Amino acid sequence: MTPKFKAQAGTFESSDIMVLIEPVDEGTGRQVDLSSTVMLQFEEDIKATINQVLDAMNVGHVHLIAKDKGALTPTIKARVETAIKRSLGIQEGTL
Amino acid sequence: MSVENTDFREESLDLKNPFDVKLVSEFLSNLGFDYITDDVDYSMILYNLNDELIGTGSYKGRVLKYVAVAPKFREGAAFAQIVTHLIDIVIQKHNHIFVYTKPANLVVFKGLGFTEIATAEPLFSVLEFGYENIRSYQDYLRSIKRDVHVGHIAAVVVNCNPFTMGHKYLIEKACRENRVVYLFVVEENRSSFSFSTRWRLIKEELGHIDNLVMVKGGDYVVSGTIFPAYFLKKEKKSDIAACQAELDVIAFMRYIVPILNINRRYVGTEMYSPVTLAYNKAMIKHLPPNGVELIVIPRITCGSKDNYISAYKVRQAIREDKLDTVIDFLPTSTRRYLLSEDSAHVRAKIKSKVTRH
Incomplete structure (x- = not known):
């Protein structure tokens, strides 16, 4: 699936993560820009979690920007999932 | 401490309403800002549940302005909540958001994921956020x-x-x-x-x-x-x-x-x-x-x-x-x-x- 709209999920608050999705042209691949307050300790873990969600939702071509403030793994998963659903226009029940 | 989000109430400001404008400009003038309504497209205010005014934030175009929190509430999440609220709106229209602030506040915005572009001591720093960057x-x-x-x-x-x-x-x-x-x-x-x-x-x-x-x-x-x-x-x-x-x-x-x-x-x-x-x-x-x-x-x-x-x-x-x-x-x-x-x-x-x- 390829995102159609710009979308975001999350906040800037502590223990949360802000995820922004930007649609890109088919064939560009995934670009994940991550910045985190715990970059040194968990950069790879957070990226792995994000990629895992993208894989699960079958999103191959996307520009994803994440600003993390120490979110736990379930939070990261939820935020990425919501952002992707919003960008696909299939998120229901919020906004 | 209770759940942070329920501590605050966000409200959009009616810029045409003189009472609303007066409320914010009084709040800001105590903090050393000079609030000019022509300078903003949108303003929001943040209350706590005792109806005390905690903070405010505005934007014009793709520049965030007048983001301020009363001194006694600065330890909480109010600042992050104001910025999140503003970015939610601005990012719909613009790919790229800027903030000008005093170099002393640089670290606060950096903490929210903004990236510093340049600093001219002692007056300004400029930071950016969004899909596009330097x-x-x-x-x-x-x-x-x-x-x-x-x-x-x-x-x-x-x-x-x-x-x-x-x-x-x-x-x-x-x-x-x-x-x-x-x-x-x-x-x-x-x-x-x-x-x-x-x-x-x-x-x-x-x-x-x-x-x-x-x-x-x-x-x-x-x-x-x-x-x-x-x-x-x-x-x-x-x-x-x-x-x-x-x-x-x-x-x-x-x-x-x-x-x-x-x-x-x-x-x-x-x-x-x-x-x-x-x-x-x-x-x-x-x-x-x-x-x-x-x-x-x-x-x-x-x-x-x-x-x-x-x-x-x-x-x-x-x-x-x-x-x-x-x-x-x-x-x-x-x-x-x-x-x-x-x-x-x-x-x-x-x-x-x-x-x-």
């Missing part, structure tokens, strides 16, 4: 870069509002004296002539020159964006202009020069505009110590000795309907454009308002 602009620069490693590589930054013989002379002179010339055209549409018009008129006239590369100024070249003069009411206007200029020059030095290997920058002498004067001063301070030679070219004249060519005079002449007095200032492309019907709306716009740009 890296995207650098990628663009790499895509148009000429592969030249030896010889002089020059940069010229122009607004060309409108394009005159003075610009043409400066650019052609630079092209003769250098291997490659990168011509940055200020992209911001705050001038009477739109970016696409300015770009087209230059291209028509100079597009044939081999070693001239036209570059879009993006958001980093003379991005006067929106002057954050509001929180600096104690400072002199000239100091603000100087710092603003310094920000631009630092950004140019830090992000553009290394990519394109620029080692010279051409500027024209400035006669009338204090802002450009401040800009030239900032360049003298920052460019030569960093290995970029600054070359100041005296303005050329037309006819008599004192008749300097200036885009300002051209706009003045349009305003007074005396285009024929400056017709010799204009290269063929601009002349043709100004005499044609295509420019009718631009001329009307210039006549209708008295601004310096």
Whole structure:
């Protein structure tokens, strides 16, 4: 699936993560820009979690920007999932 | 501590309602801000459940402004909540968000994931956030870069509002004296002539020159964006202009020069505009110590000795309907454009308002 709209999920608050999705042209691949307050300790873990969600939702071509403030793994998963659903226009029940 | 989100209540402000405006301006004036409603597109306020006013935030276009939290609530999440609220709205319309703040507050915004572009001590820092960033602009620069490693590589930054013989002379002179010339055209549409018009008129006239590369100024070249003069009411206007200029020059030095290997920058002498004067001063301070030679070219004249060519005079002449007095200032492309019907709306716009740009 390829995102159609710009979308975001999350906040800037502590223990949360802000995820922004930007649609890109088919064939560009995934670009994940991550910045985190715990970059040194968990950069790879957070990226792995994000990629895992993208894989699960079958999103191959996307520009994803994440600003993390120490979110736990379930939070990261939820935020990425919501952002992707919003960008696909299939998120229901919020906004 | 209870759940943070339930501690606060967000409310949008009705900017037409004098009571709302008074509420915020009183709150802000206690914190040293001077709230001007014309300066914002939207404002929000944050209350706690005792209906105390905790903080506020606003934006204009893609610039966040007046983000402030009362001192006794600064330890909580109020600040993050205000910024989140504003970004939620702004990011719908813009890919790129800016914040100007005091260097002392730099760390607060960095903590929220903003990236610092440049700092001019002691007044300003500018930060960015969004889908596009300085890296995207650098990628663009790499895509148009000429592969030249030896010889002089020059940069010229122009607004060309409108394009005159003075610009043409400066650019052609630079092209003769250098291997490659990168011509940055200020992209911001705050001038009477739109970016696409300015770009087209230059291209028509100079597009044939081999070693001239036209570059879009993006958001980093003379991005006067929106002057954050509001929180600096104690400072002199000239100091603000100087710092603003310094920000631009630092950004140019830090992000553009290394990519394109620029080692010279051409500027024209400035006669009338204090802002450009401040800009030239900032360049003298920052460019030569960093290995970029600054070359100041005296303005050329037309006819008599004192008749300097200036885009300002051209706009003045349009305003007074005396285009024929400056017709010799204009290269063929601009002349043709100004005499044609295509420019009718631009001329009307210039006549209708008295601004310096």
